[in-house]
Amino acid sequence: MARYIFVTGGVVSSLGKGLSSASLAYLLQSRGYKVRLRKLDPYLNIDPGTMSPFQHGEVFVTDDGAETDLDLGHYERFSGISAKQSDNVTTGKIYSDILKKERRGLYLGKTVQVIPHVTNEIKDFIKKDIKDEDFVICEIGGTVGDIESLPFLEAIRQFSIDVGSNKSLFIHLTLVPYMKASDEIKTKPTQHSVKELRALGIQPNIIICRCERPIPFGQRKKISLFCNVSIDNVIETIDVKTIYEAPISFHKEKLDQQVLNYFKIKSKRQPNLLPWKKITKTVLSSKNSVNIAIIGKYVNLKDAYKSLDEALTHGGIKNNLKINLIRIESDYLKVSEVKKKLAAVNGILIPGGFGKRGTEGKIAAISYARKNKIPFLGICFGMQMAVIEFARNVLKIKKASSTEISKQCIPIVGLIDEWSKNGKVQKGTSKNLGGTMRLGLYPAKLKESSLIKKIYKSRNINERHRHRYEVNINYQKNFEEKGMSFSGISPDNKLPEAIEIKKHPWFIAVQFHPEFKSRPLLPHPLFSSFIAAAKKNK
Structure with a gap:
């Protein structure tokens, strides 16, 4: 029978419950155990698919087409285990299912x-x-004390009774702030947070203390005493320079060993931390670097492109380079300023997005990359913008656009209302926005002698999608006559999946989201190749 580990948070949000859960999962997995990670979110949305990136950050997509919390991206990147629809649930989904039954x-x-x-x-x-999982790690979103999370906390309290305390463990992550004015580390917020949790019937077995500097023994002893937790189970996690230090830091603090001790399990082996040490050294110590411009609508919120940022870092690890990310708000990128703002970049990336806002800035940046032979990677909406730019400036179709942007245009990109998946017809709509897109893993076939096929080293690929607009396949001949190849296409030859420009050092755009499948220990080939091209462009 599986053992269940519940991770809660206190004092403030964004302390790193997802990263802590992911790090623990790797450590247990590396010791030889099978692990599953889950996220329980207290908000009333069915899923984050219709939420603004400014509100929620990135929407992570699983192989089976679930739009989920970005923490599932952390889970996948650290554990290497592909998440499923059954690994993320919200209050909205819970209530929706109950009301349907009623x-x-x-x-x-x-x-x-x-x-x-x-x-x-x-x-x-x-x-x-x-x-047959040995451990199931369940992260509870939000902060103890939030009214929204009360049903989840009550549920895990009951669950612990149902399976028994020998099969369930509670980890509570809190903030231990440092007060600069008095030069003191304060434990009171942690004490209050644990008191709140205990009032709900949950006694944490392990407390993870997030802090910016080491916690003196006296303060750790105080937390142990007032929170009714063994001092060995008061785990310190100091702010790290890179998130890839986290598994090393947690193992040093014996988090994984204390979990095994609680369950009275003798470890199969010690975890292998050499890959993380190597990655950390590369990220922090590499002398060479490249400048990559991310031109998007949500660059002011880093979490909006979380998987993308990490995938670029993974590409840098593969090439032994630091990645300097230059974030440019496409809304305010004027044609007259493009040359000045992009003069120092070695590569340009246009990420996914929705809606008209900021499109002209993206198109101007793509034009600059194409004409000046700067390595370019377009993702999802970025591919659509690349196709529109080429249609306008090379094919001379001045009214070329997407029906998402303008209804009075020549539709180079248009809404797709049905497509095929596993031999079955899937239908989409622009009326109900939630969960109606082309979501999840889809196959594509790559053209022989294309650059993208050389990068993947395979003719057939499977990648994750999240979009409802597609490039119009009827214009394929027009584009290819002028030098833009449709180098990836769906198995039924109806949907363009990748384009590239032949007479360009590195110009590739894809309809899918390769960033969702990149891992620090296994960088995605597209990002590795893109960063290598940017390195040559220095």
Whole structure:
């Protein structure tokens, strides 16, 4: 039977519960155990798919087409385990499922209540689709004390009783702030947070203390005493220079060993931290670097492009380079300023996005990259903008655009209302925005002698998608006559998946999101090749 580890957070949000969970997962996995990671989010949205990146950050997409919290990206990058739809749930999804059952009369006339119906639904999710895993790590979103998270905390309290304390473990992550004015580290916020948790019936077994400097023994002892936790289980995590130090830091603090001690498990072997030490050294010590411009609509919020930032870092690791990210807001990028703002960059990337805002700035940057032979990578919306730029400036179709941007245009890019997946017709719509896109893993075939095929070293690939607009295949001949090759296409020959320009050192755009499959220990080939091209452009 699986052992369940519940990770909660206190004092403030964004302390790194996802990164802590992912690091613990790697350490346990490296010791020889099978691990599963899950995220329980308290917000009322069904999923983050319709949420603004400014509100929520990146929407991470799984192989099976779930739009999920960005923490699942951390889980995948650290553990290498591909997440599933069954690994992320929200309050909205829980309530939606309950109300559907109620409408169908499945509760047999009973009054539907938070306890037991909501808590039972949450408990069912926690144990759903678990087979031979040794550990299931469940992160609870939000902060203890939030009204939204109360049903989840009650559910995991009940769950611990159901499976027994020998099969469940509570980890609480808190902030231990340093007060510069008094030169003191304060434990009171942690004490109050744990008190709040205990008032809900949950006694944490391990406390992870996030701090910017080492916590003296006296303060750790104080936390141990007032929070009713063994001092060996008061784990310190100091701010690291790169997130890839986290597994090293947690192992040094014996987090993984304390988890095994709690469950009375003798370790199969010691975790292998050499790959992380090598990666950390590369990220922090590489003398050479390249400047990569990310031109998008959400650059003011770093989490909006979290997987993208990490994938570029992975490409840098592969090439033993530091990546200097230059974030440019496409809204304010004027044609007259493009040359000045991009003069010092070695590569240009246009990420995914939605809507008209900022499109002209993106198109101007793509034109500059194309004409000046600067390595260019377009992703999803970035591919659509690259095709529109080429249509306008090379094919001389001045009204070329996307129906997402203008209804009075020549539709080089248009809404797709149906497509094929595993031999079945899938239908989309622009009316209901949530979950109606082309989502998840889809195959593509790459053209022989194309650059992208050389990069992948395969003719057939599978990549994750998240979009509802597609490049118009009817213009393929026009583009290819002028030098833009449709180098990747869907198996039914209907949907362009990748384009490249032949007479350019490195100009590739793809309809899918390769960043979702990149790992620090296994960088995605597209990003590795893009960074290598940028290095040559120095």
